[in-house]
Amino acid sequence: MASHGARGRSGGRPTLEEVAARAGVGRGTVSRVINGSPRVSDATRAAVEAAVAELGYVPNTAARALAANRTDAIALVVPEPETRFFAEPYFSDMLRGVGSQLSDTEMQLLLIFAGSDRERQRLAQYLAAHRVDGVLLVSVHADDPLPDLLAQLEIPAVISGPRSAGETLTSVDSDNYGGARSAVEHLLSRGRTRIAHITGHPDVYGAQRRLDGYRDALRDAGRGVDELLVEPGDFTEEGGRRAMTVLLDRRPDLDAVFAGSDVMAAGARQVLREAGRRIPDDVALVGYDDSAIARHMDPPLTSVRQPIEEMGRAMIDLLLAEIADRRPPVSRGLERRHAVLPTELVARTSS
Amino acid sequence: MASHGARGRSGGRPTLEEVAARAGVGRGTVSRVINGSPRVSDATRAAVEAAVAELGYVPNTAARALAANRTDAIALVVPEPETRFFAEPYFSDMLRGVGSQLSDTEMQLLLIFAGSDRERQRLAQYLAAHRVDGVLLVSVHADDPLPDLLAQLEIPAVISGPRSAGETLTSVDSDNYGGARSAVEHLLSRGRTRIAHITGHPDVYGAQRRLDGYRDALRDAGRGVDELLVEPGDFTEEGGRRAMTVLLDRRPDLDAVFAGSDVMAAGARQVLREAGRRIPDDVALVGYDDSAIARHMDPPLTSVRQPIEEMGRAMIDLLLAEIADRRPPVSRGLERRHAVLPTELVARTSS
DNA sequence: AGGTAGTGTGGGAGCGCTCCCATCAGTGAT
DNA sequence: ATCACTGATGGGAGCGCTCCCACACTACCT
Structure with missing residues (x-):
């Protein structure tokens, strides 16, 4: 009685009871x-809504969370050590998609950072305490224990960029294979015949898929794949x-390069310049990601755009x-879902 | 199963009572x-810690929040409409600082987005419901009603980039004045004499401060300020x-440009190129922010770096x-605090 | 000895919700 | 008129904490 007088009156946020x-x-x-x-009858509903x-x-979220045993919150887990990832537009764009859908x-x-060990430990506690209803995972390494932890705790989770073809978590990805194909096909259509490929880190699934796309595009065009060009x-x-x-050393006669990322394309450009190759006259260059770098490069870089914002939306x-699905007592639909979104080639003057 | 089997009861996470x-x-x-x-006596403490x-x-956060009337959460409010801001490293770096300190x-x-009207409305409800203990505000416009709302609701808040010299909210800023001075002094030391300045939006306080720094640096060097160069x-x-x-039209003889941001410097570079001016031979160029653009520009752009990550930490x-300070019944320390962090000139080949 | 401060400590009383069961019309069937 | 439903509603019983008051005890004074 006495106790709630103090803040009950001064702070004055109405409660369910008062309504x-x-x-x-x-x-x-x-x-x-x-x-x-x-x-609820229409009349009653109207009266309540008026009140x-x-x-x-x-509504008081804390009270609701306590009573209903849910949090109405989801976490976006960022494996922060990767400075590159964090500074890339990738992150911002995804965030925008996530935000808009939310x-x-x-x-x-x-937003939870899982860079340092302390942070990861905190995260584990977090999850153990079921402080979120679900988790969004971005750019996770193949050997990260986090996905398993989530599965074990039975916490709904979606991963962007599946770790392998057999990803067990629900995942969202862009069409790396198709994106790479379109890049190579674009170069072929420009009359290039000796197309090199700078791949990403080989145990990143997306990089593998891009390599597959590169190979298949060449093969389907009736050309063999020269492994010295990869x-x-x-x-x-x-x-x-x-x-x-x-590559330049092995195949001085190459006339095009498809880089697995814009950043690598930027590195390649420097070397090409220093070697006296003109872009695109001598060597055509195509990147991947369509990041700010692509637009500001000299010459502007043709690149494969991933629909990152849409991927964020799809994740949500x-x-x-x-x-x-998990709210009802028994979890029923256990099949995982995998969304793959199309990419788009943005042609600029580098090719 | 261990004795503390995760689902001993019906979801069975241990409670205070069980401990x-x-x-x-x-x-x-x-x-x-x-x-x-x-x-608490040492013996008891040890026994409890063991248990x-x-x-x-x-601890169950929801229960704690409900009982103690606090949330142990803070919000970072992002005025999302500004795509530019969001994609800039500014945001990521600040986030990193915030995260590490947290x-x-x-x-x-x-993370709360306040771009659309609906989002802003949701935010207002959020704040009204006191769902966070404090708020971090970034890149807020001078006429934004948010700061006033926060003050009215008596929610602790820190703003990065004060809106004016008389900012009422606690603020964190980088030394825009000093940064601009160092840029101009750098150009002067390189023998440039007719230094133009492309300013930011005039009602952004930071842009004003940069202009002040530009003017004072010239003045202190014994040169007048030619307003046709601004x-x-x-x-x-x-x-x-x-x-x-x-600028080129008004003062064809200018020999240096200090742009209030790297992005504007990129725009300026294009025009200079088209006008046949070589950088830095004919015209030296300096930007501000030291963003990715600066590093990738051709030639690499000299720029003023702000310690954004540290600013994020300071905000926290x-x-x-x-x-x-606000936890005790009566709020005592009502004076606002303003932190200003030093900038650093990163010299590259454009100047 | 009685009094007076401390220390630790236990546990009642909520915080504001959701869940769920009891209740109460109203309806149609018997 | 009675019974069995049904849809709408009220409100008790928690959810797991923090707060705070009451209650030992143990010193240390007069």
Whole structure:
């Protein structure tokens, strides 16, 4: 009695009970209206809604979470050590997609960094405490224990960029295979015949798929694949430089390069320049990601755009579906879903 | 299954009460230990800690929030409409700083987008419901009502980039004035004498400060300020192009340009090129932000780096301090604090 | 000895919801 | 008129914490 007087009056946020009194109904009825239950008469619903509006009632999330055993929050886990990933537009664009799709819901977005060991430990506690209803995973390494932890805790999760063809988590990906194909086909259509490929890190699934696309595109065009024209970079500018140097050395007559990322393309460009090759006159160059670098490169870089914002949206859709599926006592639909979104070639003057 | 089998009951995560029973103490005592109260004997504390470890106890955030009327969460509000801001490293770097500083605490980070009207409305509800203990504001316009709303609701907030010299909110900023000075002094030391300045949007406080720095640096070097050498861009590439065109037209003999952002510098570069001016031979160019664009520009752009990650850290420090200050019944320290962090000139070949 | 402060400690009383069961009309069938 | 439903509603019983008051005890004073 005495206790709630202090903040009950001064802070004055209305409670369910107050709304109920105002509307002349019971607590349960207001709860039903708030949560959109159909088992309420129209008249009652209207009365409650009026009371809610008059009082400016906003549900208390903590109370709801406590009573209902759910949090209405999802976490976006960022494996921060990768500075590159974090600074790339990839992250921002995905975030934008996630945010826009989330704005239609009551869900809130938690950003969790899992770079350092301490952070990872904190994350494990977090998940163990079931402080979120679901998890979004981005750019996870093949050997990361996180996906298994999530599965074990039975926490709904969606991963962007599956770790392998047999990804067990629900996943969202762009069509790396198709994107690579379109890049190579583009170069072929420009009359290029000796097309090199600088691949990404070989144990990144997406990089493998791009390599597959490169090979198949050449094969389907009736040309063999010259393995001397394929060299791994590691998604870095330095890697791109190194690979380009090797390629130029092995096949001085190459007339096009398809790099597995814009950053590697930037590295390759430097080497080509230094070797006196003109772009695109002597060597055509195509990148991947369509990042800011591509637009600002000299000459502007042709690149494969991934629909990252849409991927973010798709992740939310899939995650919310999984959370909804799991609400009923027995989890039924156990098949995983995998979304693959189309890419788009953005032609510029480098090819 | 171990004795603490994850689903002993019906979802069975251990509660305070269970820990208390295990340790042979009362609920209140466990709570005291968990929250680090000094009023517990060493023996009891040890017993409780053992029980916590054995049971793998993790406090239930929702229950805590409900009982204590705090959330242990802060929000980072992003005025999303500005695509540019979002894609710039600025955001990622700040996020990294925020994240790293937060990892020492129990606070969780909520990302809230306030781009669309619907999102802003949701945000207002959010804040009204006191769903966060504090708010981080980034890149807020001078006429944004958000700061006032926060003040009115008495929600602790820290803004990065104060809106004016008389900012009422606690703020964190980089030394725009000093940064601009160092850029101009750098150009002067390189023997440039007719230094133009492309300013940012004039009602952005930081842009004003940069202009002040530009003027004072020239003045202190004993040179007058030729207002025909100052032209506003609006932080966009197109704005940079337009401003450069105007400047070149008015003062064809200019020999250096200090742009208020790298993006505007990129625009200026294009115009200079088209006008046949060589960089840096004919015209030296300096940007601001030291973004990816600066490194990848041709030639690489000299630019002023802001310690953005540190700014993120500083924001967290100030915000946590404010939240702590506000916990006691009566808020005492009402003076606002303003942190200003030093910038650094990164010299490259464009100057 | 009685009094007066401390220390630890236990546990009642909520915090504001959701869940669910009991209740109460109203309806149609018997 | 009685019974069995059905849809709508009220409200008790928690959810797992924090707060705070009451209650030992143990010093240390007069």
